[in-house]
Amino acid sequence: MGKLRPMEGNEAIAEAMRQINPDVVAAYPITPSTEAVQIFARFVADGQVDTNYVAVESEHSAMSACIAASLAGGRVMNVTASQGLALMWEMLYIAASLRSTVVLSVANRALSGNINIHCDHSDAMGARDAGWLQLYGENVQEAYDNAIQAVVIAEREDVRLPVMNCYDGFLVSHSYELLEVEEDEAVREFVGPYKPVRPLLDVQNPYTIGPLDLYDFYHEHKRSQWEAYRPAKQAVIEVGKAFGERFGRSYGLLEPYFLDDAELVIVALGSTAGIVKDIVEQRREGGERVGLLKIRSFRPFPAEEIADALGSARALAVMDRAAGFGSGFGTLYPEVAAALYAGGKQVPVVDYIYGLGGRMVLPEEIHQVYNELAPVAASGHPEQLTRWLGVRE
Amino acid sequence: MNDDSYQCEKCQKAEVYPPDAGWRELAPGGVIPQAGNAVLYETGGWRTYRPVRHDDKCIDCLFCWIYCPDMSVYVNDESVKTLGFDLDHCKGCGICSAVCPTGAIEMKLETDLRAEEASAAEGAGE
Numbered sequence: 001m002g003k004l005r006p007m008e009g010n011e012a013i014a015e016a017m018r019q020i021n022p023d024v025v026a027a028y029p030i031t032p033s034t035e036a037v038q039i040f041a042r043f044v045a046d047g048q049v050d051t052n053y054v055a056v057e058s059e060h061s062a063m064s065a066c067i068a069a070s071l072a073g074g075r076v077m078n079v080t081a082s083q084g085l086a087l088m089w090e091m092l093y094i095a096a097s098l099r100s101t102v103v104l105s106v107a108n109r110a111l112s113g114n115i116n117i118h119c120d121h122s123d124a125m126g127a128r129d130a131g132w133l134q135l136y137g138e139n140v141q142e143a144y145d146n147a148i149q150a151v152v153i154a155e156r157e158d159v160r161l162p163v164m165n166c167y168d169g170f171l172v173s174h175s176y177e178l179l180e181v182e183e184d185e186a187v188r189e190f191v192g193p194y195k196p197v198r199p200l201l202d203v204q205n206p207y208t209i210g211p212l213d214l215y216d217f218y219h220e221h222k223r224s225q226w227e228a229y230r231p232a233k234q235a236v237i238e239v240g241k242a243f244g245e246r247f248g249r250s251y252g253l254l255e256p257y258f259l260d261d262a263e264l265v266i267v268a269l270g271s272t273a274g275i276v277k278d279i280v281e282q283r284r285e286g287g288e289r290v291g292l293l294k295i296r297s298f299r300p301f302p303a304e305e306i307a308d309a310l311g312s313a314r315a316l317a318v319m320d321r322a323a324g325f326g327s328g329f330g331t332l333y334p335e336v337a338a339a340l341y342a343g344g345k346q347v348p349v350v351d352y353i354y355g356l357g358g359r360m361v362l363p364e365e366i367h368q369v370y371n372e373l374a375p376v377a378a379s380g381h382p383e384q385l386t387r388w389l390g391v392r393e
Numbered sequence: 394m395n396d397d398s399y400q401c402e403k404c405q406k407a408e409v410y411p412p413d414a415g416w417r418e419l420a421p422g423g424v425i426p427q428a429g430n431a432v433l434y435e436t437g438g439w440r441t442y443r444p445v446r447h448d449d450k451c452i453d454c455l456f457c458w459i460y461c462p463d464m465s466v467y468v469n470d471e472s473v474k475t476l477g478f479d480l481d482h483c484k485g486c487g488i489c490s491a492v493c494p495t496g497a498i499e500m501k502l503e504t505d506l507r508a509e510e511a512s513a514a515e516g517a518g519e
């Protein structure tokens with residue numbers, strides 16, 4: 001049995017890392033993820049883990065070291081946010097292309113400019129096509145649980161892809177919550193020892209990694225990488241289920257909330273889902289058929305599952321905490337709309353860009369979204385496809 | 394998908410994939426399952442200048458062998474003496490020539506040498 005303990009998000013991430021006891025952590029701390037690295041560094045200094053902690057001079061170097069350590073055959077973890085993730089950008093693609101199994105927790109924070117330290121999803125969304133898996137947690141418990149599951153998903157032999165464990169900066173990273181922290185032994189047993197398929201440190205069986213790859217093979221290599229996201233989806237489902245069987249908290253690609261008969265549905269990522277759940281309950285008491293679809297796995301993107309889950313919906317609102325500048329939409333909207341279109345679902349969908357740079361999302365605003373969805377469901381046509389929520393006009 | 398080795402059915406060579414290998418045959422991560430196959434990729438064609446050694450000046454110090462970035466200086470393992478250049482891979486960078494303490498290595502234009510070689514071959518044919 002786990003123990004209930006009060007912790008903030010960063011502390012819970014560090015705790016999960018201590019229990020997992022990775023071989024290498026190469027980190028360059030950045031707000032709002034700093035404490036996770038700071039607390040973990042203390043575990044290293046106090047000899048509570050066997051981790052080789054590499055203090056590097058930038059996030060670019062951090063990710064470079066992580067990739068190398070992972071390919072060498074180590075279990076590797078790291079934490080970052082915002083500009084740090086942005087500085088890792090070119091290495092992120094390499095981490096996925098070379099099929100490293102790095103687990104990177106990201107305390108989601110707005111990208112500059114202007115400089116801002118608070119939550120939005122522009123950092124991770126900027127890396128959405130890098131080939132990493134991305135899980136979004138709603139609260140401290142989920143950030144902790146996802147950190148543990150991410151290791152198992154990343155290292156599965158049929159997956160072998162790096163995973164980002166996204167949790168909202170400040171809203172989760174710095175919020176104290178009572179969470180169930182599992183026993184060290186139970187966590188270690190759940191993640192098991194890492195069995196790398198082809199460690200570079202196996203000098204008896206050398207091979208060539210990251211060679212020049214031109215028009216004669218690159219195309220086929222990308223096609224081969226493309227295929228990995230199918231077993232990855234299966235891994236997210238199976239590991240989430242196994243985690244539930246072991247610890248009593250099950251996870252999947254999506255979390256439907258009062259969705260079976262819901263007509264007005266909000267689609268959201270991260271901590272906002274918690275607020276929406278509250279409003280759904282309130283409005284359900286008034287007899288309204290409202291629901292929430294929380295997307296936990298943004299990569300792999302569960303397109304078919306989203307179309308299936310929204311069977312009864314008559315109008316949808318996608319909550320976007322990152323603006324897709326120039327696209328006319330946020331970053332989540334086009335993917336949800338494409339999933340519905342591909343699934344043959346004709347439902348009007350409105351995009352709400354909200355909460356940028358840590359702008360607080362208020363319960364009234366979620367009410368406003370449901371209020372605005374009702375006429376959209378009635379007419380079948382939104383007046384405006386993209387709206388900005390909580391912005392001063 | 395095979396991580397450990399690749400045995401090409403067509404050519405029976407383990408070192409490289411055949412040029413028409415489909416994506417399903419390739420090991421994950423775009424790796425080449427074997428090491429040491431750079432030898433199959435000939436870079437000698439990139440050369441503008443070719444190193445030419447004047448044997449009378451060479452003192453077998455092995456500086457050229459140590460400094461050559463392409464491992465293109467042949468050395469006899471027994472006598473530990475330089476033998477010449479691997480012209481299939483030497484890119485003509487001239488580092489060997491620059492580090493040679495006795496000035497034994499002259500960098501000559503590849504086009505001139507080829508013209509000389511061609512006319513020599515013609516002469517021999519007559």
Ligand code: SF4
Nearest residue numbers: 461483484486487489
């Ligand atoms: S010219 Fe450059 S590549 Fe060629 S043998 Fe000399 S050092 Fe090596």
Ligand code: SF4
Nearest residue numbers: 451452454455457493
């Ligand atoms: S560096 Fe010059 S002298 Fe020394 S081994 Fe090479 S050619 Fe000979």
